[in-house]
Amino acid sequence: MPWTYSLSQLADVIGTQTERGNLAFCRASTDTRTIMPGDVFFALRGERFDGNRFVQDAFLKGAVGVVATEPHDGGPCLIVPDTLEALQQFAAYHRRQFDIPLLALTGSCGKTTAKDMTARLLGTKLRVVKTLGNLNNEIGCPQSLLQIDADTDMAVIEMGANHPGEIARLCTLARPTESAITIIAPAHLEGFGTIENIAKAKGEIVESLPNDGTFYVNMDDARCVRIAQSFSGEKVRFGHSGDVALESCDMAGPGEMRLRIHPIGELRLPLACRAHAANVLLAVAVALRHGVTEFEGPLREACAASTRFKVLPLGPLTIIDDSYNANPASMAAALEALAEWPTQGARFAALGEMLELGEAAAALHGEIGERAAVLGTDHLFALGPHADDMVRAAHASGALHAEVLDDPNDIAQTVYHLARHGDILLVKGSRGMRMERVIEALRAMYI
Numbered sequence: 026m027p028w029t030y031s032l033s034q035l036a037d038v039i040g041t042q043t044e045r046g047n048l049a050f051c052r053a054s055t056d057t058r059t060i061m062p063g064d065v066f067f068a069l070r071g072e073r074f075d076g077n078r079f080v081q082d083a084f085l086k087g088a089v090g091v092v093a094t095e096p097h098d099g100g101p102c103l104i105v106p107d108t109l110e111a112l113q114q115f116a117a118y119h120r121r122q123f124d125i126p127l128l129a130l131t132g133s134c135g136k137t138t139a140k141d142m143t144a145r146l147l148g149t150k151l152r153v154v155k156t157l158g159n160l161n162n163e164i165g166c167p168q169s170l171l172q173i174d175a176d177t178d179m180a181v182i183e184m185g186a187n188h189p190g191e192i193a194r195l196c197t198l199a200r201p202t203e204s205a206i207t208i209i210a211p212a213h214l215e216g217f218g219t220i221e222n223i224a225k226a227k228g229e230i231v232e233s234l235p236n237d238g239t240f241y242v243n244m245d246d247a248r249c250v251r252i253a254q255s256f257s258g259e260k261v262r263f264g265h266s267g268d269v270a271l272e273s274c275d276m277a278g279p280g281e282m283r284l285r286i287h288p289i290g291e292l293r294l295p296l297a298c299r300a301h302a303a304n305v306l307l308a309v310a311v312a313l314r315h316g317v318t319e320f321e322g323p324l325r326e327a328c329a330a331s332t333r334f335k336v337l338p339l340g341p342l343t344i345i346d347d348s349y350n351a352n353p354a355s356m357a358a359a360l361e362a363l364a365e366w367p368t369q370g371a372r373f374a375a376l377g378e379m380l381e382l383g384e385a386a387a388a389l390h391g392e393i394g395e396r397a398a399v400l401g402t403d404h405l406f407a408l409g410p411h412a413d414d415m416v417r418a419a420h421a422s423g424a425l426h427a428e429v430l431d432d433p434n435d436i437a438q439t440v441y442h443l444a445r446h447g448d449i450l451l452v453k454g455s456r457g458m459r460m461e462r463v464i465e466a467l468r469a470m471y472i
Contacts, residue, residue, distance in 0.1 A: 027051050028119070028174050032090050035065065036103055038118045039092065039111040045101045048089045053115065053171050055164065062087025067112045069164065070094065076108065109163065116167030117198040123173050127180040128311060129199055131192055131230050132207025133223065134355045135304045136161070138333055139207050140183045142308035145327040149319045151178035161185035166195045179315070187216040187381070189226045196233030204230040205241035205307055209248040210354035215383040224248040231256050241310050242267070243303065261314055263306040269313065274302050276365055279343070280336045289313075292321045295328045297336055297345060297366070300358035334362070339464070340471035341446040343368070347453040348460040351379050353389045356453060357396050363451040364400035370447030371403040375436045375463050377454020378409025387414045394418035394427065404443060406436045409458060433459070437466030 033046025054064040057079045066083035068076030068091055080091050084099035092103045092111050105111045120127075130140050137159045144155035154177050156169045161183040169182055184195045209224045217223045231240050231252055240256050243249040244264030253260055263269040270287040277283040282296040286309060294305065308327075309320060335346040345366070347359050356379060363372050374397055382389050394415035397405050405427035407415040412429040419427035430436050440450060440463075450467075454460035 028122075032065070032101055032103070035090075035092075035115060039103065039105055039114050041103045041105050041111075043090065043101050043103045045090075048101065050089045053112065053168075054083070054088070055112070055168065057082040057086060060086045060088060064088050066091045067108050068093040069108050069112070113163070113167050113198055116170040117200075120170045120173065120198065120200055123175075123177065125173070125177055125179055126202045126315075127182060127199055128203040128205065129182050129184055129196060129201035129230050129233070130205045130207070131184045131186070131227055132205075133210035133212040133227075133352060134358070135207040135301065136183050136185070138301060138331060139205070139304040139307050140181055141331060142304055142324060142327045143311045144181045145323045146308050146312035146317050146320065147179055147181065147315055149323055150317050151315065152176050153179050153181060155181040156183040159183065159185070163191070163195070166198060170199060184230065186226055187213045189217065189222060190229070192226060193229040193233060196230060201230070201234060201238070203239040203241070203311070204234055205311070206230065206243060206246075206249050206252070207303065207307060208243060208246050208354065210352060211382065211385065211389060212352035212354070213381045214385050215381045218383070220248075224252065228252040234258060239314065241307055243307070245303065261310050263310040264303070269306050269310040271302055271306055274299060276367065279367055289320055292324065294321070294324055296334070298334050298347075298358055298362040299365070300355070300361075301334070334359070339467055340441075340444065341448060342373075342440075342444050342467070343449045344464060344467075345449065345451045346461070346464055347451065348377075348464065350456045351377070351453050352455075353379060353382075353393065356393050359451055359453050360393070360397050360400050360402065363402065363449065366449050368447055368449050370445060370449060371443075372401065373404045373406070373440055373444070373448060373450040374402045375406045375433075375440070375450065375452045375460065376408070376415065377458030377460040378411055380455040380457050386411050390414040391418035394420075394424075395422040398422035398424035398427070404440075406430050406439060408433065408436065408454065408460070433462035434466045436463050437470065441467060441470050 029051050032043045032048045036043040050065045052064045054060040055067050066088045080097040090101040144153045147153045154172045182199050186192045206227050239259040242253040242262045244262050244267045272285040274284050280297045284292045390411035391414045395418045398419045416427045
């Protein structure tokens with residue numbers, strides 16, 4: 026059942042005034058491209074955009090009011106100093122209207138995959154609201170909370186962070202009753218400085234729980250275990266030991282994994298990377314606590330819908346497309362998946378820069394180059410400012426062919442001339458590197 030507020034209610038929540046306060050609205054929008062009649066438009070401002078420029082578009086498309094930092098003609102305008110803070114205040118108020126369980130989920134890797142798997146399992150029994158895509162920041166979190174309505178049984182909210190205090194802030198909006206950390210690993214080191222600071226920041230998601238809350242503990246991550254020690258509420262443990270335990274995991278064929286999990290038994294899922302087993306365990310742990318009894322079918326659906334680690338045939342190649350994002354932990358996991366892939370052909374890796382690693386960038390890229398060589402990658406192509414560090418370490422560790430290339434098209438051209446039937450190519454890098462361009466270039470050559 027959709028929610029409805031009046032403009033006067035909104036004005037009270039965000040600390041301003043409005044004319045025509047009896048007007049009702051049923052959605053909050055931050056994008057005039059998707060705005061609908063009856064919405065209120067929040068004119069957000071950032072370094073490269075100013076929502077005030079689009080207020081007239083919002084009114085023309087049927088907005089009943091706007092929240093902005095300056096007055097506008099065309100309809101009711103609620104003036105505030107900070108429109109993002111207003112959106113967050115409204116989302117926090119909205120969340121308080123619903124006494125439902127809410128799982129807050131964070132981690133250095135796998136949080137979007139785990140969120141989608143968890144929501145899909147819970148959805149077999151409950152009406153679930155989840156974070157759309159990976160909208161896990163100070164804008165996306167309030168947008169996700171505003172999806173909750175009277176028909177919602179539970180929410181699964183993903184939370185990301187680049188700096189200390191961000192997760193704590195998001196938790197003040199979301200008021201989680203449960204939380205989970207997928208894994209703690211080097212990521213966003215420019216903002217955090219050290220992995221110890223990363224662990225402290227991720228721990229904010231536990232500190233924000235009520236005393237009767239629940240924390241899902243990754244028993245395979247020593248930092249997660251230490252964080253759990255200070256929490257006095259309910260703990261559900263998952264990993265190679267715990268309440269939900271991985272008893273065995275093996276590749277059942279190309280892109281298929283067979284997992285035996287206590288206490289639910291065997292699952293066969295379309296997964297190509299062992300690291301995703303931890304996400305399955307977390308999803309199962311949450312689902313079991315909420316009475317779910319159906320697992321394999323919903324998990325297969327979640328895997329098929331994922332944008333991560335997609336496997337696709339192209340010409341003579343099998344491509345593992347994990348170009349969405351990267352950090353050292355996910356890069357190492359992807360290289361291990363490449364090494365395990367059942368093939369008689371050659372293994373190629375096109376690896377882009379891992380961004381936001383600060384002073385540790387050179388060393389961490391070197392570790393990835395070494396890892397690629399040790400795992401038997403036949404052809405390594407590196408792109409980005411620290412590509413030299415990756416290739417140098419690969420050569421020192423015995424790589425037969427590793428080189429720096431300056432452009433995704435150069436990588437595609439080189440792969441095209443080397444590839445033979447049965448070869449496999451892993452494509453991965455941070456989002457800012459847009460490594461999917463390698464695949465796009467190859468597709469143009471083969472089609």
